[in-house]
Amino acid sequence: MTNAASITSLPVKSLIIDRNNPRLAEYDISPNASEEEIISMLWDAMDVQELVQSIAASGFFPYERLIVAEENQRYIVIEGNRRLAAVRVLLDPIIVKADSWKIPQISQEAKNKLSELPVSLASRQDAWRYLGFKHVNGPAKWSSYAKAQYIADVHKRYSIPLADIANQIGDRHQTVQRLFRSMMVLEQAERAKVYDREDRFRPRLPLSHLYTGLNYSGIKTFLELRDEDSENPVPPEKLEQLGELLVWLFGSKKTKQPPVVESQNPNLRQLDAVIKNREGLASLRSTKDLAMALEISRPAIAVFEEALLAAKRELQRARGYLSTGYDNSEDLLRIAGSVATIADDIYTEMERKRESEIRKSQGNKKRLVQE
Secondary structure (H helix, E strand, O other): OOOOOEEEEEEHHHEEEOOOOOOHHHOOOOOOOOHHHHHHHHHHHOOHHHHHHHHHHHOOOHHHOEEEEEEOOEEEEEEOHHHHHHHHHHHOHHHOOOOOOOOOOOOHHHHHHHOEEEEEEOOHHHHHHHHHHHHOOOOOOOOHHHHHHHHHHHHHHHOOOHHHHHHHOOOOOOHHHHHHHHHHHHHHHHHOOOOOHHHOOOOOOOHHHHHHHOOOHHHHHHHOOOOOOOOOOOOHHHHHHHHHHHHHHHOEOOOOEOOOOOOHHHHHHHHHHHHOOHHHHHHHHHHOOHHHHHHHHOOHHHHHHHHHHHHHHHHHHHHHOHHHHOOOOHHHHHHHHHHHHHHHHHHHHHHHHHHHHHHHHHHHHHHHHHO
């Protein structure tokens, strides 16, 4: 933020929560929602409770002043919306319904002190560097979705190159470029009408799945991604696949399909592995079952080895509990007998197959010698 920002105090009643705040863009907020409804959402989703407790106990710290932009003769809080919401709740507790959390009662004197808050007046253009450093690459990081939304807005609104944005906020890991690309991919899908972020299955949109997945080799090849700075990173002939990918990542309320990627680790890597395999991809498209598709896509030798090692681990575990865990049950004894029979059958078949391969190899060697 530039040094030109002026510092003053303003009445809480004159301060307005920024509806364009990138953090709010993650949630389903009606354009006609009242400020009280937005505060209620912040209360539930962004841990405003903790700030309420802190401000009730210690007051509002002057050095944590809000950053306010004067727009159309209105004071819009572009940094500090959670703090403003906390103060509003303390001044008027009925704004939110706190069924499981009691809002602290404060004295009239404390309320009088909170009726005005310290602010720095600055335009959005003057403040973007400070906000970018703090929330994109700094100590109070936003979610991936909020970061990407903010970077795209700064880049487009002020015509600032992505490299300059990265330099200003101290990004040395191409985070800015990758976040921008993920937002452009999402916006391109919406322009092409192959996906709508409002159709996501969950209340929040986990853009980090897309942001991370776009760097995986299988997903990159699946979409044939272009340069990171492009506003249309996916070629037209791959837009249908983009729609598929976004449904796998975010789900669809319209078709009642939950995302197959429930958690980034390990589901995102699993999805990438499935996309690389023709049979696995066909299975995912038909069944929408990532686990089944992954099983199909994996080499049989890897599945067999993993299953064998897992069986060995479980048998060793059972053996460790034998002296104290076996209660002389005949049913358990029969189960152990079945396990032994299955293990013996597997061993016999493996031995037969190995000996057959050895004989075949020796026969090939003899023919080569005779020739």
